[in-house]
Amino acid sequence: MSAAVKIEHLSYIYSEGMPDASVALDDVSFEIEEGQFIGVIGSTGCGKSTLISHFNGINRPTKGHVCIDGEDIWANPKDIRRFRFKVGLVFQYPEYQLFEETVYKDIAFGPANMGLDEQEIDRRVRRAAEFCGITQRVLDASPFELSGGQKRRVAIAGVLAMEPKILVLDEPAAGLDPEGRDTILGQIKTWHKETGTTTILVSHSMEDIAKYADKVLVLNAGHIAMYDETAKVFARAPELLALGLSVPEVTKVFLRLREMGLDIPADVYTIPYAVKTVLAAKATREGGSAC
Amino acid sequence: MLRDITIGQHFPGNSPVHTMDPRVKILLTIAYIVMLFIGSNPLGLAISTVFLALLYGISKIPLKLIARSIKPILPIIAFTAVLNLFLLSGSGEPLFQWWIFRIYPESIEYTIIMAVRIICLIAGTSLLTYTTSPIVLTDAIERLLYPLSRLHLPVHELAMMMTIALRFIPTLIEETEKIMNAQKARGAQLDSGTLKQRVQALIPVLIPLFISAFRRADELAMAMECRCYHGGEGRTRLKQLRLRASDVVYGLICAVVFVLIGLSNLWFPSI
Structure with missing residues (x-):
């Protein structure tokens, strides 16, 4: 079976041929398998946003190919909308894209563009709204009356309602309070689990990536620095720090403990796993002292 | 584009x-x-x-x-x-x-x-x-x-308006691109479709753009007042021509x- 997303030798140059041309992506190749939850990290300006807007053909590669479900999306440029519905993209600060009179209509904008019938649109809007915790009262309100966090949820619901096979989110939790953050990311994870949607999450928060992603893609200056399972990536903490990135706080603690001579694994990146390793270490120590 | x-x-x-x-x-x-x-x-x-x-x-x-x-x-x-x-x-x-x-x-x-x-x-x-x-x-x-300010023409205010307008052209262009991309991602036909479809597709771009322009204007006015801007009278310049x-x-x-x-x-x- 072909990969959900396959990027082949992708290069992208901004304002090519002009004096201010700059290379945003340089010969990037990788694959994402169906149903995975991928985290994308990298310092500001490393090309994360440029990369993800290639997935649904917002950016057209200067060189290379983007294949979704084994099809080159630029094989027939007139057909690009089909891939825009297959790959749902939530941009940074998506609340600025709201425009309709009511929240309901705004969420329905994507499905309506797909040419679905009324009933199907209604079903999808209600499903997406329920997932994002949008109540009937909010559905009837104007999107401009809502709070920042609510607007964000509406915007995300607007993309979820298209029920894309691949969901790409560019910092969906940026600028939200900790509770709003956890709620939104939790809802995305639930959606991922229930629908099996391939999900790509761009984030600056290592904690969030550690909590949700199966695999992590690390970008640095338009190149792929690492692409591996979450545990393996966070085990390479010194390299990540050298790239101007960070590791989850709990990983930092464990690395420091290792430096102090404790025999614990280097790939601890979530609290539950940390608790398990600490308990295991304690058990062996007690077992040892009993001898 | x-x-x-x-x-x-x-x-x-x-x-x-x-x-x-x-x-x-x-x-x-x-x-x-x-x-x-x-x-x-x-x-x-x-x-x-x-x-x-x-x-x-x-x-x-x-x-x-x-x-x-x-x-x-x-x-x-x-x-x-x-x-x-x-x-x-x-x-x-x-x-x-x-x-x-x-x-x-x-x-x-x-x-x-x-x-x-x-x-x-x-x-x-x-x-x-x-x-x-x-x-x-x-x-x-x-x-x-x-010299026209002698005739009570608000020259400074006009110039300030022009400066602000010019300053915000690139910002608004960038904003427009962002909004267009977001709507394209939801299937709006901005770069394809018939002329009529394209004109209709502008509404989802223009409404968020106006709203954000008003928001920016409010924020800018607030920032200027916080720095005690009070018009051209008695204002000195950093760079003299x-x-x-x-x-x-x-x-x-x-x-x-x-x-x-x-x-x-x-x-x-x-x-």
Whole structure:
């Protein structure tokens, strides 16, 4: 079976041929398998946003190919909308894209563009709204009356309602309070689990990536620095720090403990796993002292 | 697509054209435009074109940029050219005749002169905006219009409005691109579909754009008030514009060229 997303030798140059041309992506190749939850990290300006807007053909590669479900999306440029519905993209600060009179209509904008019938649109809007915790009262309100966090949820619901096979989110939790953050990311994870949607999450928060992603893609200056399972990536903490990135706080603690001579694994990146390793270490120590 | 709009786009450099006093530059540009119409004969336009090409050469602005500023007005040039070509009648025999269309030698000449004049006009004014940053430009306009404040014209306020408008053009263009991308991601047909579909697809772009423009205006007003902005009265400037010797010399050179363009009328009657 072909990969959900396959990027082949992708290069992208901004304002090519002009004096201010700059290379945003340089010969990037990788694959994402169906149903995975991928985290994308990298310092500001490393090309994360440029990369993800290639997935649904917002950016057209200067060189290379983007294949979704084994099809080159630029094989027939007139057909690009089909891939825009297959790959749902939530941009940074998506609340600025709201425009309709009511929240309901705004969420329905994507499905309506797909040419679905009324009933199907209604079903999808209600499903997406329920997932994002949008109540009937909010559905009837104007999107401009809502709070920042609510607007964000509406915007995300607007993309979820298209029920894309691949969901790409560019910092969906940026600028939200900790509770709003956890709620939104939790809802995305639930959606991922229930629908099996391939999900790509761009984030600056290592904690969030550690909590949700199966695999992590690390970008640095338009190149792929690492692409591996979450545990393996966070085990390479010194390299990540050298790239101007960070590791989850709990990983930092464990690395420091290792430096102090404790025999614990280097790939601890979530609290539950940390608790398990600490308990295991304690058990062996007690077992040892009993001898 | 939107990045091609070059009005008010500054191309930084260090040439004499760039460093010239902006007030002198504005006056010279106005004089140049006037001369384009006064010296509207083959010789006068030839001098104007060569002079402008020379200035572009000195300021080291790439040809591509000039082409980009002329591209949007090509339809207008083509439209006027066609009208001139077929609607003007000459005195002699027509060169070409078909149905109701007649082309005379005079109309060909006039068409070419008209086209060159429009191109020079756009390229000439673009030179001003390429070599002068918008902020400096409005500063100079404020200075030039200062005498009018005696007549209770709000010169400072007008200049501030222009500065703010110019300052926000790139921001709003960027914002428009972002919103367009977001709507495209939801299947809005902005880059494909029939003309009618595309016009309808603009609504989801324009509404968020207006809302964000109003929001920005509110924020800016608040920020200005926080810094005690109270209009032009008693306001001092960080950068004072001062006329230097070089400005006078370059200004005089341009003036000589303009006089030459004007004199060309003596040999060729202006059309």
